[in-house]
Amino acid sequence: MTDVLTLTKALINKKSVTPEDAGCMDLLADLLTPLGFVVEHLDFGDTKNVWIRKGSQAPLFCFAGHTDVVPSGPAEKWQTPPFEATEKDGMLFGRGAADMKGSIAAMVVATQRFIQANPDHKGSIAYLITSDEEGPFINGTTKVIDTLEERNEKIDWCIVGEPSSTAKVGDVVKNGRRGSLTGDLIIKGIQGHVAYPHLARNPIHQVAPALAELANTHWDSGNEFFPPTSFQISNINGGTGAGNVIPGELHICFNFRFSTEVTDQELIKRVTELLDKHQLEYDIKWTFNGQPFLTAAGDLVAATVDAIKDCTGIDTELSTAGGTSDGRFIAPTGAQVVELGPVNATIHKIDECVNINDLSTLTSVYQNILQRLLA
Numbered sequence: 001m002t003d004v005l006t007l008t009k010a011l012i013n014k015k016s017v018t019p020e021d022a023g024c025m026d027l028l029a030d031l032l033t034p035l036g037f038v039v040e041h042l043d044f045g046d047t048k049n050v051w052i053r054k055g056s057q058a059p060l061f062c063f064a065g066h067t068d069v070v071p072s073g074p075a076e077k078w079q080t081p082p083f084e085a086t087e088k089d090g091m092l093f094g095r096g097a098a099d100m101k102g103s104i105a106a107m108v109v110a111t112q113r114f115i116q117a118n119p120d121h122k123g124s125i126a127y128l129i130t131s132d133e134e135g136p137f138i139n140g141t142t143k144v145i146d147t148l149e150e151r152n153e154k155i156d157w158c159i160v161g162e163p164s165s166t167a168k169v170g171d172v173v174k175n176g177r178r179g180s181l182t183g184d185l186i187i188k189g190i191q192g193h194v195a196y197p198h199l200a201r202n203p204i205h206q207v208a209p210a211l212a213e214l215a216n217t218h219w220d221s222g223n224e225f226f227p228p229t230s231f232q233i234s235n236i237n238g239g240t241g242a243g244n245v246i247p248g249e250l251h252i253c254f255n256f257r258f259s260t261e262v263t264d265q266e267l268i269k270r271v272t273e274l275l276d277k278h279q280l281e282y283d284i285k286w287t288f289n290g291q292p293f294l295t296a297a298g299d300l301v302a303a304t305v306d307a308i309k310d311c312t313g314i315d316t317e318l319s320t321a322g323g324t325s326d327g328r329f330i331a332p333t334g335a336q337v338v339e340l341g342p343v344n345a346t347i348h349k350i351d352e353c354v355n356i357n358d359l360s361t362l363t364s365v366y367q368n369i370l371q372r373l374l375a
């Protein structure tokens with residue numbers, strides 16, 4: 001049996017800044033193969049991924065996560081060296097402690113305990129681990145899912161170990177995420193002297209009423225699980241720097257975080273119609289960052305909610321807030337997906353840490369979920 005604290009420390013001590021894995025996956029493979037897991041490396045470009053599966057029967061339960069971490073930032077600003085796991089005041093410090101090496105360690109220990117208690121469990125258990133979650137997410141989970149889809153290997157239930165909790169481990173579970181769509185808009189005018197505006201066309205003046213309308217548009221009302229779709233302008237740049245020149249162009253960048261009440265195509269259509277209505281001359285480039293997904297109800301949500309209640313006494317909150325995650329690549333296959341991991345207060349920060357007791361609690365919750373679904 002592996003100790004969850006020891007394993008978390010061993011993972012933190014491997015400096016796996018995106019897209020490096022630094023031997024983390026081999027360590028997991030070494031612990032899982034004696035239990036009957038088969039390891040398959042699915043590397044694409046500079047990204048290492050691994051699919052580790054035990055059993056060939058349905059239903060298939062999958063733990064998903066990433067071994068890569070974000071850079072430490074200036075190491076001298078840390079209280080303890082970022083890549084040397086250090087215990088202090090009941091906390092474990094180090095880059096990746098909460099996002100998400102602690103979760104991965106808890107998954108492995110939970111799996112060991114579950115299989116020891118249930119050697120003849122039903123279904124299959126798998127691990128989908130990538131070294132590219134914090135980076136450009138091109139060669140990571142999305143490519144592994146493509147590979148699984150090609151051979152019709154279907155995940156039924158997936159727990160993503162992203163740090164979902166806010167104050168106490170288990171207080172929040174993510175059962176969906178909003179979609180994300182970015183627009184880069186160039187409004188075209190005609191440059192000229194401010195004293196001769198009839199010889200120029202001011203793109204800032206032209207777009208102002210359209211921006212006001214975009215900012216005030218009610219895109220949808222959200223639903224039981226999602227807040228209303230939000231539109232935010234993130235960048236706006238125009239002007240030559242001189243006070244007497246009307247600029248020839250204006251650049252605007254904006255982003256939608258959208259609910260399941262609209263689609264990316266509907267948003268694109270509505271923005272385009274609005275810009276056309278204002279008779280603007282423009283170019284627009286869209287970047288689609290992910291569909292919204294939702295696991296509303298079902299075996300996985302029920303097992304997760306009940307396991308958290310069992311192990312912590314907490315009535316967990318189901319939430320779709322926050323940024324995107326790799327769940328967006330897994331859910332479209334039809335899998336039920338929830339994200340459950342440690343408290344996220346220090347992720348990506350200087351002095352990232354995880355509560356040592358929370359690692360044990362998380363291990364128990366993961367094991368309890370396996371017990372409910374596969375025993």
Ligand SMILES: [Zn+2]
Pocket residue numbers: 066099100133162163
């Ligand atoms: Zn993460």
